[in-house]
Amino acid sequence: xxxxxxxxxxxxxxxxxxxxxxxxxxxxxxxxxxxxxxxxxxxxxxxxxxxxxxxxxxxxxxxxxxxxxxxxxxxxxxxxxxxxxxxxxxxxxxxxxxxxxxxxxxxxxxxxxxxxxxxxxxxxxxxxxxxxxxxxxxxxxxxxxxxxxxxxxxxxxxxxxxxxxxxxxxxxxxxxxxxxxxxxxxxxxxxxxxxxxxxxxxxxxxxxxxxxxxxxxxxxxxxxxxxxxxxxxxxxxxxxxxxxxxxxx
Amino acid sequence: xxxxxxxxxxxxxxxxxxxxxxxxxxxxxxxxxxxxxxxxxxxxxxxxxxxxxxxxxxxxxxxxxxxxxxxxxxxxxxxxxxxxxxxxxxxxxxxxxxxxxxxxxxxxxxxxxxxxxxxxxxxxxxxxxxxxxxxxxxxxxxxxxxxxxxxxxxxxxxxxxxxxxxxxxxxxxxxxxxxxxxxxxxxxxxxxxxxxxxxxxxxxxxxxxxxxxxxxxxxxxxxxxxxxxxxxxxxxxxxxxxxxxxxxxxxxxxxxxxxx
Amino acid sequence: xxxxxxxxxxxxxxxxxxxxxxxxxxxxxxxxxxxxxxxxxxxxxxxxxxxxxxxxxxxxxxxxxxxxxxxxxxxxxxxxxxxxxxxxxxxxxxxxxxxxxxxxxxxxxxxxxxxxxxxxxxxxxxxxxxxxxxxxxxxxxxxxxxxxxxxxxxxxxxxxxxxxxxxxxxxxxxxxxxxxxxxxxxxxxxxxxxxxxxxxxxxxxxxxxxxxxxxxxxxxxxxxxxxxxxxxxxxxxxxxxxxxxxxxxxxxxxxxxxxxxxxxxxxxxxxxxxxxxxxxxxxxxxxxxxxxxxxxxxxxxxxxxxxxxxxxxxxxxxxxxxxxxxxxxxxxxxxxxxxxxxxxxxxxxxxxxxxxxxxxxxxxxxxxxxxxxxxxxxxxxxxxxxxxxxxxxxxxxxxxxxxxx
Numbered sequence: 001x002x003x004x005x006x007x008x009x010x011x012x013x014x015x016x017x018x019x020x021x022x023x024x025x026x027x028x029x030x031x032x033x034x035x036x037x038x039x040x041x042x043x044x045x046x047x048x049x050x051x052x053x054x055x056x057x058x059x060x061x062x063x064x065x066x067x068x069x070x071x072x073x074x075x076x077x078x079x080x081x082x083x084x085x086x087x088x089x090x091x092x093x094x095x096x097x098x099x100x101x102x103x104x105x106x107x108x109x110x111x112x113x114x115x116x117x118x119x120x121x122x123x124x125x126x127x128x129x130x131x132x133x134x135x136x137x138x139x140x141x142x143x144x145x146x147x148x149x150x151x152x153x154x155x156x157x158x159x160x161x162x163x164x165x166x167x168x169x170x171x172x173x174x175x176x177x178x179x180x181x182x183x184x185x186x187x188x189x190x191x192x193x194x195x196x197x198x199x200x201x202x203x204x205x206x207x208x209x210x211x212x213x214x215x216x217x218x219x220x221x222x223x224x225x226x227x228x229x230x231x232x233x234x235x236x237x238x239x240x241x242x243x244x245x246x247x248x249x
Numbered sequence: 250x251x252x253x254x255x256x257x258x259x260x261x262x263x264x265x266x267x268x269x270x271x272x273x274x275x276x277x278x279x280x281x282x283x284x285x286x287x288x289x290x291x292x293x294x295x296x297x298x299x300x301x302x303x304x305x306x307x308x309x310x311x312x313x314x315x316x317x318x319x320x321x322x323x324x325x326x327x328x329x330x331x332x333x334x335x336x337x338x339x340x341x342x343x344x345x346x347x348x349x350x351x352x353x354x355x356x357x358x359x360x361x362x363x364x365x366x367x368x369x370x371x372x373x374x375x376x377x378x379x380x381x382x383x384x385x386x387x388x389x390x391x392x393x394x395x396x397x398x399x400x401x402x403x404x405x406x407x408x409x410x411x412x413x414x415x416x417x418x419x420x421x422x423x424x425x426x427x428x429x430x431x432x433x434x435x436x437x438x439x440x441x442x443x444x445x446x447x448x449x450x451x452x453x454x455x456x457x458x459x460x461x462x463x464x465x466x467x468x469x470x471x472x473x474x475x476x477x478x479x480x481x482x483x484x485x486x487x488x489x490x491x492x493x494x495x496x497x498x499x500x501x502x503x504x505x506x507x508x509x
Numbered sequence: 510x511x512x513x514x515x516x517x518x519x520x521x522x523x524x525x526x527x528x529x530x531x532x533x534x535x536x537x538x539x540x541x542x543x544x545x546x547x548x549x550x551x552x553x554x555x556x557x558x559x560x561x562x563x564x565x566x567x568x569x570x571x572x573x574x575x576x577x578x579x580x581x582x583x584x585x586x587x588x589x590x591x592x593x594x595x596x597x598x599x600x601x602x603x604x605x606x607x608x609x610x611x612x613x614x615x616x617x618x619x620x621x622x623x624x625x626x627x628x629x630x631x632x633x634x635x636x637x638x639x640x641x642x643x644x645x646x647x648x649x650x651x652x653x654x655x656x657x658x659x660x661x662x663x664x665x666x667x668x669x670x671x672x673x674x675x676x677x678x679x680x681x682x683x684x685x686x687x688x689x690x691x692x693x694x695x696x697x698x699x700x701x702x703x704x705x706x707x708x709x710x711x712x713x714x715x716x717x718x719x720x721x722x723x724x725x726x727x728x729x730x731x732x733x734x735x736x737x738x739x740x741x742x743x744x745x746x747x748x749x750x751x752x753x754x755x756x757x758x759x760x761x762x763x764x765x766x767x768x769x770x771x772x773x774x775x776x777x778x779x780x781x782x783x784x785x786x787x788x789x790x791x792x793x794x795x796x797x798x799x800x801x802x803x804x805x806x807x808x809x810x811x812x813x814x815x816x817x818x819x820x821x822x823x824x825x826x827x828x829x830x831x832x833x834x835x836x837x838x839x840x841x842x843x844x845x846x847x848x849x850x851x852x853x854x855x856x857x858x859x860x861x862x863x864x865x866x867x868x869x870x871x872x873x874x875x876x877x878x879x880x881x882x883x884x885x886x887x888x889x890x891x892x893x894x895x896x897x898x899x900x901x902x903x904x905x906x907x908x909x910x911x912x913x914x
Contacts, residue, residue: 009665009673010664010665011635011673014662015634015661030605035413038397039607041402043607044397044410045410049288051412052408052442053450055327057452059326059455062458081461117362117461119364120365121365123343123344123376125312333530334513334514334517334530334531334533339529355527355530357530358530392611395603395608395609396600396615414597415596416595416596416597422536424705425704425705426858427529427858428531431534433513433514434510437597
């Protein structure tokens with residue numbers, strides 16, 4: 001036995017001591033430093049979940065507003081802004097719940113707030129009510145005509161252009177300027193209050209445009225004429241010509 | 250949600266990784282069995298078990314009006330630095346031009362909304378796209394984190410342990426979506442948490458709360474009685490960068506091919 | 510906070526196209542360029558040393574110990590830039606506590622520790638043990654205690670023990686070669702495995718890193734050998750130098766071929782990212798990639814060494830040309846690291862725009878610290894040479910004329 005040990009070169013013995021010391025130190029120190037709860041829920045410190053939920057609410061949520069301000073929320077529920085959360089306009093109000101007198105909501109009356117959503121941008125979805133604020137009663141605050149909690153136009157829109165400004169502007173510079181919207185679209189009365197649910201009609205066939213544009217039409221003599229029977233028969237007119245600005249290419 | 254071939258392959262990889270792990274790291278640290286026992290919250294008012302949930306978000310691009318209330322609310326709710334370099338969520342405006350080029354802009358993350366752009370006459374189509382962390386089922390950020398400071402909770406939410414994060418920023422490099430940033434004060438990685446502090450208390454994330462048009466839908470992925478379930482049933486759905494196989498849990502309705 | 514805002518705000522104007530809003534801050538700066546550069550030098554110097562022991566290239570014997578000590582001097586500094594770039598360097602030990610086995614970076618600590626302790630230090634210890642014991646015996650007081658300690662109180666100078674040293678060195682070198690490959694191939698993998706980044710994501714990156722590492726290591730040893738030998742009042746061994754230059758030449762050809770293959774592959778496959786990468790190379794990286802890395806750092810030295818090999822060039826001119834080539838190669842490899850690390854962050858992951866990197870001068874991530882980190886290995890090398898006196902036995906052999914070869 002003794003003989004066997006003495007046969008090991010000196011170098012190996014010395015290195016074995018060093019390696020043993022290093023590994024032992026690592027194995028002893030490491031478990032002491034691993035944070036408590038690491039690995040219990042996955043490869044992470046479980047306490048991190050507690051840290052993640054320790055954030056203070058800034059937005060209380062609409063459900064909290066309803067508890068005291070049901071008059072306002074009832075009003076909201078009947079109108080277009082029914083899905084809007086109170087804090088979008090009045091600011092984050094979690095603090096208001098704890099201390100209503102100290103933390104008061106903001107009541108924005110400037111013309112800058114509403115256009116954040118309602119200014120006309122070509123990227124916004126069609127049908128979303130938009131205005132060009134420069135030309136829309138430019139000196140008045142929005143709330144002087146519109147009740148923000150039940151926003152309908154001051155009197156139900158008599159003109160389509162109130163909401164469909166971009167279309168009316170295109171049409172204004174086109175040859176179709178004198179054609180009324182109603183000539184092509186029949187609009188149910190309910191469209192004015194529930195625009196997405198009740199949609200205006202649209203022309204259904206080529207013959208509709210043909211009323212003016214077919215070669216033997218008896219209408220407006222200046223309109224360009226085509227032969228409906230031979231002109232691009234596979235397609236409807238509006239697949240190539242934009243009716244609100246037909247000269248556009 | 251995922252087909253069986255990929256999940257099988259992942260099982261194989263997991264087994265291999267597990268084998269390699271067993272050689273190097275003691276079992277306690279590996280946390281192999283993410284224990285089924287409910288988590289014991291420090292805040293007693295929370296009765297939430299991460300194992301009972303699987304969260305996701307739906308974003309309907311056709312409903313987004315680009316008001317940026319989501320990005321604004323997120324900054325406030327989560328104390329995200331106000332400077333225009335740090336965002337947990339933001340909204341991009343896409344303009345596809347007639348010459349086939351696409352331009353994208355996102356002034357200050359849309360925290361103040363958008364303004365009309367001059368010279369958009371040749372625009373073929375245009376729309377807004379809200380972005381946030383995709384809380385990937387197969388998250389590259391969690392894969393690369395050297396110490397387990399960024400992790401996926403049992404409910405699928407990807408979170409960062411700011412206390413444990415080294416600030417090595419490997420996760421920021423690994424995220425294909427640019428959803429992460431280094432917090433300028435704490436010097437640790439940060440990102441969207443789906444407002445974890447809100448969802449464990451039964452509230453919706455701040456961006457969803459603030460969205461005026463329901464363009465953002467938050468809900469359970471594994472339950473039928475969930476607005477998200479209906480959202481996925483009623484729409485054509487896309488995710489961002491599907492080729493990278495990150496399996497995002499933010500689902501886009503009416504996603505355009507130009508969205509990057 | 511204010512500092513960061515001041516740093517980032519002017520960058521907003523320099524963005525072309527669209528980048529994701531969080532991408533304005535470039536996260537891996539100059540320090541992370543230096544890290545793979547330094548580790549590359551380590552791996553390269555070590556592989557050069559192993560040529561002597563494993564493949565028995567006798568001409569390179571004069572550079573054997575120099576290469577090993579160079580590797581040690583550089584590996585000691587190599588993790589410092591990584592540490593300095595961390596948001597929280599004081600937490601770095603966590604990488605040993607709870608390494609995420611799926612993370613390439615988590616393995617860094619282990620690969621590094623293995624290479625430093627199990628390969629480099631061990632090989633050096635066996636190689637220098639005899640000298641250390643002798644030096645301890647010849648000196649007194651604190652010096653004696655110091656040499657005793659680093660020799661781990663070893664005393665055995667028997668022929669058997671010395672034969673065992675030689676055998677151990679050989680075995681460790683054989684283990685060391687794959688370890689050096691692992692060390693630097695692994696650094697390449699850190700970048701190559703990031704699927705989100707098409708500039709990095711490539712299976713070739715670890716191999717390209719490896720060969721460029723050997724190139725830079727050999728070139729460094731050429732430089733050091735040519736500077737240190739005259740300082741020791743010795744004559745540069747032209748056989749050794751020619752051999753070093755030959756190895757440099759052949760490895761550069763392999764390295765260059767791999768880089769060209771990577772380039773052709775990308776252009777030919779022409780994936781989604783190709784237009785943004787093309788614009789990256791043509792704009793942001795033109796001077797550092799096309800001019801510095803390829804023309805100055807690769808083609809020029811390749812032609813120079815090829816010319817030296819083809820024509821009979823007098824020794825003094827040869828030395829000059831080798832020296833210039835080796836410096837150019839260093840510049841080239843540094844640019845390679847720059848182009849990978851910084852280049853990979855100059856384009857948006859939306860593939861729609863380019864951003865800018867603005868280097869700072871002061872501060873932990875600034876130019877000053879980086880220069881310091883690049884100088885430190887040389888100071889350490891100088892100290893190591895002072896302590897270990899690597900040419901002891903060689904000098905002794907020369908002073909006693911009876912001991913012939």
